[in-house]
Amino acid sequence: MLFALRHVTFAYRRGAAPVLHDFSQDFPAGLTILRGPSGGGKSTLLKLLAGYLAPAAGTVTTRHGRAPDAAFQRHDVGFVFQQFNLLPGVSLQRNLELAGLIGGVPPAVLAARVQHWLDRMGLQPWSATRVEQLSGGQIQRAALARALVKAPAVLLLDEPTSGLDDTNTALIAALARDWLAAGNSVIVSTHDPRLPATLGDATALTLELPAA
Numbered sequence: 001m002l003f004a005l006r007h008v009t010f011a012y013r014r015g016a017a018p019v020l021h022d023f024s025q026d027f028p029a030g031l032t033i034l035r036g037p038s039g040g041g042k043s044t045l046l047k048l049l050a051g052y053l054a055p056a057a058g059t060v061t062t063r064h065g066r067a068p069d070a071a072f073q074r075h076d077v078g079f080v081f082q083q084f085n086l087l088p089g090v091s092l093q094r095n096l097e098l099a100g101l102i103g104g105v106p107p108a109v110l111a112a113r114v115q116h117w118l119d120r121m122g123l124q125p126w127s128a129t130r131v132e133q134l135s136g137g138q139i140q141r142a143a144l145a146r147a148l149v150k151a152p153a154v155l156l157l158d159e160p161t162s163g164l165d166d167t168n169t170a171l172i173a174a175l176a177r178d179w180l181a182a183g184n185s186v187i188v189s190t191h192d193p194r195l196p197a198t199l200g201d202a203t204a205l206t207l208e209l210p211a212a
């Protein structure tokens, strides 16, 4: 099992209505698609899986049999946030290099790995560009490239294609498909009706989160 959640309750503030209440769910390896209304808790759930948020009650267990910790975040998880969280003021290439270094990619293979993802994402012309000068679509592809540089076993994607045109959506779907085909796992939250079809994995688990 990739993740097991047991009786998870989470609220952003003490006393506030919980986003998740007594939520239990197994996440098998492979593809999981999180759907549900805006504000339903998809991003929150992804952050609980990665260990960026901790439940107030209940447990999140990774395939290592432990709660997700800093080592798990560094080595096992590639997270594409809705806000992308690229490091401003430095180049796209440097963003990818830093992510690889933090993720434990051996320096000997790092440069080639970074070039591979810049090429694959069609971002090579902007490798020296500071990220705040990229377009929205370029930033979205850059965030995915940055998540993939460290070759994470689990890719957590939060609305990775929102606002993207069909070409860029197809590019991101193809990447996710390849990542799955290589034996890795992808958990994706999405409203995008194009995405489940283009991911084309009949074994996908689809979770519908209820309205908050």
Ligand SMILES: Nc1ncnc2c1ncn2[C@@H]1O[C@H](COP(=O)(O)OP(=O)(O)OP(=O)(O)O)[C@@H](O)[C@H]1O
Pocket: 012, 013, 019, 036, 037, 038, 039, 040, 041, 042, 043, 044, 045, 189, 212
């Ligand atoms: N940092 C935060 N502090 C307080 N409340 C938050 C925070 N982040 C999210 N929330 C609230 O938690 C609830 C769930 O939000 P979440 O972002 O997980 O939903 P979502 O399903 O990902 O929504 P969307 O599809 O619009 O991205 C919402 O009511 C939201 O307002």
